[in-house]
Amino acid sequence: MQNTPKEWQVIQNIRSRVQRHNSHTIVPLGDDGYVFKNFSGFSVIAQDMMVEDVHFRLDYASAFDLGHKSLAVNLSDLAAMGANGHLAQVSLALPKELTESWLDEFYRGMTTLADRYGVEVVGGDLCASPRGLVIDVSVHGSCETPLTRKGAQAGDLLLTSGPLGLSTAGLQALREDRKTLFPDAVARHLRPEPRLDLVPQLQKNASKVHALMDCSDGLVNDSLILTRNALGLHLFPENFPLHEDTKEIKGETSAYEKALWGGEDYELLMAVSPADRHLFPTWREVGQFTESLGMFLVHGDGKEEITTFKGWKHF
């Protein structure tokens, strides 16, 4: 199906915006496929989709935000495998209302993030959408030692690389039209940062990392995956890393509840033996895996079992 001359021009503009000089490129963007020399180590791939009115709304997410976030959530998957990012492909189902300048801002948001981590946008697809915006990004990275979700042991500590619940606080601020009051929370929600900065530390201590994943669905839901239904977990709410915005925004859910159930922080969760905890000084201890099953909130004065599991549905 043919593109009109104007549409070719749009595609040319995108190409010139995203294309970089990359010593791995054999055949650049613009052919039937992109061809590259293999990166050293193992290859890691991931692919994540964002759907209008499911994952975002166009009234609060800008084109720049969406370009950033749709790549960020994918790069977060690479970080969660202990991998560096190299390549991205992006497909867009694009409603008519979105203009050429929207598209340019989208790719500017994406490449601004991509450039920070040496990632190049090398392909994808651009389609008309009769109904709503859909963004689908795939990424290609590499690592020497993949760090998987499987391997947490009883007694291991559960660490997180940074604040939890902040993205949910930001979403609340956006929905309540209070975004200027909680700028960090809003930035976390709209432009989360993939923790690729931690990859060197993770690879250096790879043999000590028992399990690793990114926290996209909330602490409870994600750490449940790390237990593999074979371990229990004690969570330490008093030790949760809570940003000031998360504490101050108040509302229907408390800061603790936001940390427990709120998704999309894109921090990393790690299971590590207490003996090796010192290798990760900047990470916060938020729980400990136990031999006996069940997930508990441990307060100073007792513990409370989490028996109902909630969260947002995306399918």
Place this chain on the structure above:
Amino acid sequence: MQNTPKEWQVIQNIRSRVQRHNSHTIVPLGDDGYVFKNFSGFSVIAQDMMVEDVHFRLDYASAFDLGHKSLAVNLSDLAAMGANGHLAQVSLALPKELTESWLDEFYRGMTTLADRYGVEVVGGDLCASPRGLVIDVSVHGSCETPLTRKGAQAGDLLLTSGPLGLSTAGLQALREDRKTLFPDAVARHLRPEPRLDLVPQLQKNASKVHALMDCSDGLVNDSLILTRNALGLHLFPENFPLHEDTKEIKGETSAYEKALWGGEDYELLMAVSPADRHLFPTWREVGQFTESLGMFLVHGDGKEEITTFKGWKHF
């Protein structure tokens, strides 16, 4: 964002349908990313999206058809680079109306094709869609020598690997509710076959292939890309490979017009020197590149310039 237990079950069912034993797998489907040992040669990636009511309609395309076609169009991009396919990731924005059995048929269609070429579905995403089905597939393949779109020379023959216009005839049959009369055309439209079977022949003669691409947007539009606005082209309509269905369906457009303008046949187009034409005995000569610019239809009794370019828009 959390999946409910029932949704986890659906995802588990998909995983068990698609997962294969693959000696390249280091970390299988089900972690943050899929990890694999590099394949030999260069890596080739592509990503193509299909949007409901733009690329297909659910009243005539079955779940099985869409699983097949969304992968086929991507594998066709690999064939068009002279590459074999290895891995696929698929993202779906899925409207509520589509049931679990629809989803199962979709993956059955996809894996039936994938298995034929040793391709494995190793990841992707599954999202709710408030409005319409969107399918986005990315593929990973490899080749020793990439075959690009650039390199056609004046005097080169334009060859096609098979019938042109057949997919358009199939679409017409579907729209006119005459699908039982034109089964080959309908099959070509709903379940096009990527020409990965030609990859060994193409790689064996790689140094003789001046330019290669797949024919997805119609002969005129695609061969225009091969000219790079630096060459002209004479097309030989009397030599076009036309399937009986294309000739017999009649309608607003003739069989020749379907071959010239109709898209989605997913045959390959090649530019090759007349001296090497014998290396590709099963391919049909449909044109010849010329030094002087312009695209012409050459009949027994003269030639006619193509001055207006038409086709379907997809963006």
